[in-house]
Amino acid sequence: MAVIETETRGHIFIITLNRPESRNAIDGAMAAGIEAALDTFENNDDLRAGVIAANGPVFCAGADLKAISSGAGRDLSTERGGFGGIVRRERRKPLIAAPAGPALAGGCEIVLACDLIVAGEAARFGVPEVKRSLVPAAGGLFRLPRAVGMAAGMELLLTGDPIEAVRAYELGLVNRVVPTTDVREAALALAGRIAANAPLAVQAARGIAARSVTDDDATLWRDSTQAIRDLAKTEDFREGPRAFVEKREPVWKGR
CATH class of the missing domain: 3.90.226.10 (2-enoyl-CoA Hydratase; Chain A, domain 1)
Structure with a gap:
């Protein structure tokens, strides 16, 4: 067993x-x-x-x-x-x-x-x-x-x-x-x-939020800014707004 x-x-x-x-x-x-x-x-x-x-x-x-x-x-x-x-x-x-x-x-x-x-x-x-x-x-x-x-x-x-x-x-x-x-x-x-949400965005949000009680604000601000910069380079970042405009559910690829 x-x-x-x-x-x-x-x-x-x-x-x-x-x-x-x-x-x-x-x-x-x-x-x-x-x-x-x-x-x-x-x-x-x-x-x-x-x-x-x-x-x-x-x-x-x-x-x-x-x-x-x-x-x-x-x-x-x-x-x-x-x-x-x-x-x-x-x-x-x-x-x-x-x-x-x-x-x-x-x-x-x-x-x-x-x-x-x-x-x-x-x-x-x-x-x-x-x-x-x-x-x-x-x-x-x-x-x-x-x-x-x-x-x-x-x-x-x-x-x-x-x-x-x-x-x-x-x-x-x-x-x-x-x-x-x-x-x-x-x-x-x-x-x-x-x-149902964008997987890379979920992972980024989880990772920073998990450190919210241990890291200082300067570090968290820096990492939050870097997270959105990293996400901006992904296919999913473009898919989210596109799906909204086209009035359909987004198709996330995790990349």
């Missing part, structure tokens, strides 16, 4: 965690599988947006403690992607997390590594590491306060207590909350709205 399943729907790529009997806890095979799936996603110019979902009632419970206790803990990370093959991965394309159930510890950090989140009503988010004399070192220590604000972020990090999906939405962590059975399709619908 493949621990990572992939599927293509038009311009959308779906990555599914498939160890439901282990609450989709990350082991070496899953980390390698996620990295390989992201390679496929990033290297195929026809794929414009991605969704990462999971089979079973739990999105991801974090690291597989059995793997760690057996001495295989280092295999839970990859050289390029870090934990789960994803949390430190450099990406160009937007990725939507679609947790229908709990995303805890490293599972929460995988969600935080994505660009948008569509959550089911049964989803919960938390980093309980301090309850076991650990810290969420796969990005949670800084991505969580950035996502929900310092006050709420500190509370989550220092208590280790999880929050429900609706509270995550209120804090701005989650884009939308939907019935649990509708999570995947709602995420695909959002991905479809993104994939």
Whole structure:
């Protein structure tokens, strides 16, 4: 049985965690599988947006403690992607997390590594590491306060207590909350709205926006100006206005 399943729907790529009997806890095979799936996603110019979902009632419970206790803990990370093959991965394309159930510890950090989140009503988010004399070192220590604000972020990090999906939405962590059975399709619908846009423009916008909380304004102004200059050299830059004038849907080529 493949621990990572992939599927293509038009311009959308779906990555599914498939160890439901282990609450989709990350082991070496899953980390390698996620990295390989992201390679496929990033290297195929026809794929414009991605969704990462999971089979079973739990999105991801974090690291597989059995793997760690057996001495295989280092295999839970990859050289390029870090934990789960994803949390430190450099990406160009937007990725939507679609947790229908709990995303805890490293599972929460995988969600935080994505660009948008569509959550089911049964989803919960938390980093309980301090309850076991650990810290969420796969990005949670800084991505969580950035996502929900310092006050709420500190509370989550220092208590280790999880929050429900609706509270995550209120804090701005989650884009939308939907019935649990509708999570995947709602995420695909959002991905479809993104994939309908000019892919190079989407990638440029994502890349700069992702650095908006880390880079200074001078750098962001410079890179924004360079982005529009680069786009002006592409076929898609000419196709957008042409399609508008001709009153038709644009045909993007990604070049």
